[in-house]
Amino acid sequence: MKRPWLTEPISDEEDAEITAAALSDPDNPPLTDEDWARMRPAREVMPPSFFEPVALPPRRFFMAEIDLDVAEHFKNEAGEGWEARMNDVLREVIARRKEAAE
Structure with a gap:
């Protein structure tokens, strides 16, 4: 059975066009090897509170008659x-x- 929500694979030509467009974007240059080497895990640079789970109040779906x-x-x-x-x-x-x- 085909899953309608999955996209079809792109062709090599489409992939090349997308890559060329991404590389030509001056506002978002690709990462260099030096950029990758400078990266650190988020747990080293973010405050511990960033990783605390967000506690949402419990919710329950129910039907109600409303005018x-x-x-x-x-x-x-x-x-x-x-x-x-x-x-x-x-x-x-x-x-x-x-x-x-x-």
Whole structure:
């Protein structure tokens, strides 16, 4: 079975054209042997915090019935990513209720 998401291999001519275009780019010259020799592992040059895992809050997909006008409001207000915006608004409501209860 053919996997439609895989690209076909490029020809030698296409590969040569791509390589020539990359080599002619003055903003991105190819690395020299000296450049490669100067390179060090990222762990030697980056702070340890760079390698700490990012802890995201756990998420769970679930279905919820939301009135159409509410969903349309968020879609129109936030556009793409409206579900995340709705999540943010709900989180704000939770925080306000916790503050009010204290």
